[in-house]
Amino acid sequence: MGAMDGARIVGVYSTEQGELTGRTHYDVQAEAFFGALANSAIDPREVDGLANVRAETKSAAHAPAALWAELLGHPLRYHDMPDVAGASHCASIAHAAAAITAGLCETVVVLSGGIRGTRAEIVQEMAYMHGEFDVSWGSIVPSWFAMLTRRYMHDFGVPHEAMAEVAVAARMWAAKHPQAIMKEPITIEDVLASRPIAEPLRLLDCCLVNNGAGAVVLTTAQRARSCPTTPVRVIGAGESYAMRAYTDLAPQVAGSGARLSASQALSMAGMRAEQMDVLGIYDAYTSVALMLLEDIGLGERGDGPRIVANGALRPGGRIAMNTHGGSLAWGHALAGLGHAIEVIRQLQGAAGDRQLPDARVGLSQTMGGPLSLHSTVVLARDQ
Numbered sequence: 001m002g003a004m005d006g007a008r009i010v011g012v013y014s015t016e017q018g019e020l021t022g023r024t025h026y027d028v029q030a031e032a033f034f035g036a037l038a039n040s041a042i043d044p045r046e047v048d049g050l051a052n053v054r055a056e057t058k059s060a061a062h063a064p065a066a067l068w069a070e071l072l073g074h075p076l077r078y079h080d081m082p083d084v085a086g087a088s089h090c091a092s093i094a095h096a097a098a099a100i101t102a103g104l105c106e107t108v109v110v111l112s113g114g115i116r117g118t119r120a121e122i123v124q125e126m127a128y129m130h131g132e133f134d135v136s137w138g139s140i141v142p143s144w145f146a147m148l149t150r151r152y153m154h155d156f157g158v159p160h161e162a163m164a165e166v167a168v169a170a171r172m173w174a175a176k177h178p179q180a181i182m183k184e185p186i187t188i189e190d191v192l193a194s195r196p197i198a199e200p201l202r203l204l205d206c207c208l209v210n211n212g213a214g215a216v217v218l219t220t221a222q223r224a225r226s227c228p229t230t231p232v233r234v235i236g237a238g239e240s241y242a243m244r245a246y247t248d249l250a251p252q253v254a255g256s257g258a259r260l261s262a263s264q265a266l267s268m269a270g271m272r273a274e275q276m277d278v279l280g281i282y283d284a285y286t287s288v289a290l291m292l293l294e295d296i297g298l299g300e301r302g303d304g305p306r307i308v309a310n311g312a313l314r315p316g317g318r319i320a321m322n323t324h325g326g327s328l329a330w331g332h333a334l335a336g337l338g339h340a341i342e343v344i345r346q347l348q349g350a351a352g353d354r355q356l357p358d359a360r361v362g363l364s365q366t367m368g369g370p371l372s373l374h375s376t377v378v379l380a381r382d383q
Helices: 025-040 064-072 085-102 119-127 132-137 141-156 160-174 188-193 258-269 286-298 304-311 336-348
Strands: 007-014 049-051 078-080 107-114 196-198 212-220 232-241 278-281 361-368 373-381
Touching: 007 025, 007 085, 007 336, 025 107, 025 212, 049 064, 049 085, 078 085, 085 107, 085 212, 085 232, 085 336, 085 361, 085 373, 107 336, 141 196, 141 286, 160 188, 160 286, 160 304, 212 336, 232 258, 232 336, 258 286, 258 361, 258 373, 278 286, 278 336, 286 304, 286 361, 336 361, 336 373
Parallel strands: 049 078, 049 107, 278 361
Antiparallel strands: 007 212, 007 232, 107 212, 232 373, 361 373
16 A cells, blocks of 8 residues: 555535635634535544644644644644645645555644735735844845746746736636636736836736635545545645755756655656646745646746746646636635645546546645745545
């Protein structure tokens, strides 16, 4: 038996995405947690593992495993929180599958999101989260990605229009998802004309800022047989943590660690990127999505414009990427877990109006920092 063969993904859930005023952090997380369990018809009393939940403070009083154990009314045997920012989501899914296969636990809920405040409060938090020198010199999150994007465009002759195609396609897919925040169609010209955020990145090149939560349930292969949903296997996984986030930018220009994490995951699965029926690609910025498409194996650095040409990412195109609308249009509260949830839904045949014909295998790629931290999973329908 492989390292993850004894586990199956059996449930997913995502809350409404948006401001979610009047709701608390734990209320929204609890909706996702218990919603995913209901989706899989697993009783909360069966849960003995939790993943991807950060503590609110460094105090042991706020340890998420203990808090959720009290809420569930029984001890947990497993807790995992990879401290790799946005890259934690796929890593948590892979770690949970391995832990279940090893017999460390039987049912794990991977959880993400909650309430971080109003949009203005979230923006302020993001501006101050990277240290005193970053703040004083103005190098906040979009600035780092802007530098990478400008160098990418310069070194490889990538036009802004190619990046804008990612945003246009995202809106088209979002129009098919009832929870998506931004469903209004946009054009390439709209993206290029939107107001600057950090040149060359413009408003419509950037992900949304919102609240919301989501969850994924994994259990044993044996328990999955009695669940009503189509089980999904983790058939490949990879991680790469080579550069300090927001510090060492230069190495990522020629190719990011996603090349290593995706290569490892695809090799484990015995497949190539071209064979994936659906992709969940972290799209914090349009340029990031373009570079990650290259790095997972669809091309060399600078091939992004060729990859997305002729409406390849749009509904009906040859590459089904972020069929929920991604962070650019559906919502960013879950970061990469939202992308994994959509891949799972497609493989389960539960994507509604967005459903792809006979989707059997997919890849989800999550990222932390400006292309610094990466985790990848390859998922397959079990039936």
